[in-house]
Amino acid sequence: MDQNLNDTIALLSRTPLVLNASLRDLPESWTTSNEGAKTWCAFDIVGHLIHGERTDWMPRARIILQFGESRPFDPFDRLAQERESQGKSLPQLLDEFARLRAENLDALRALNLQSNDLERRGKHPALGVVTLSQLLATWAVHDLTHIHQLSRVMAHQYQQTVGPWSAYLGVLHCEGHSS
């Protein structure tokens, strides 16, 4: 479907609530366990989403609006959360994500983007020319990718515990494409 900015914002505004409902005060056996070496637990995923709020989505939207294709986006650091989350608790990260997301959506609404703005073009350092519409749709689908990953990481902890039912539980057969 086409980009509908109100629909995109509706989805983006719910993600902090979804993560809060999923994770706050959940036993650590669910939130600090991952899928093995060099994979992410729930805590890592929330840290990654925070870094995106700080450095990816709205900063890139502003680069498109200000510089167009003449200035490529800064590359995104997929491992920044290893530094930035240190010493923080999961509830602190959930609060930080909710605050940053709310601020970013306020800033997005304040831009009062029109449909011709959505067709403005920027330059991704690896993907080449992209539009503002594609960037904003990607912001929403990136949230969904990590909710998808989160459900898979938590399910992984009970992979053996479900016994023969594992054959019927699709989330246990996801090949980790969304890490």
Added chain:
Amino acid sequence: MDQNLNDTIALLSRTPLVLNASLRDLPESWTTSNEGAKTWCAFDIVGHLIHGERTDWMPRARIILQFGESRPFDPFDRLAQERESQGKSLPQLLDEFARLRAENLDALRALNLQSNDLERRGKHPALGVVTLSQLLATWAVHDLTHIHQLSRVMAHQYQQTVGPWSAYLGVLHCEGHSS
């Protein structure tokens, strides 16, 4: 990890909140769109979870405790929601699911199961012998399977809209194993 009944209940108790945060009052473009013929939209998924609360998890737990392996479980109807959700709104389904889940978790806690109870055995009509522990772990992972599916179904609606970023968005490359 081993079955920890408190951890399982902690996860099961959050699913109505997760679905509520994800879906209530979200534009219908997200909640009534599926992945193509014979696939499920968000509305169908919530209906399927309701049918599980009515006929699958606690009824099967009671069959194990009362009859052991001597009485196989009744087969589960994966398409019941097509009948049962007719004429209802998504907010009604979300309310119904939350009520049934809360009642079922109250009933589960009231059983006051001990670790030897969790090893009691029942008979699945297709999978053969299963334990109460496996059944309760499956209840939780079944929730995660459908949250995993829900994120994939919603992401699918923006598959084209994200443009070249689709290469980086794992949820768009999930092969539908959790439908």
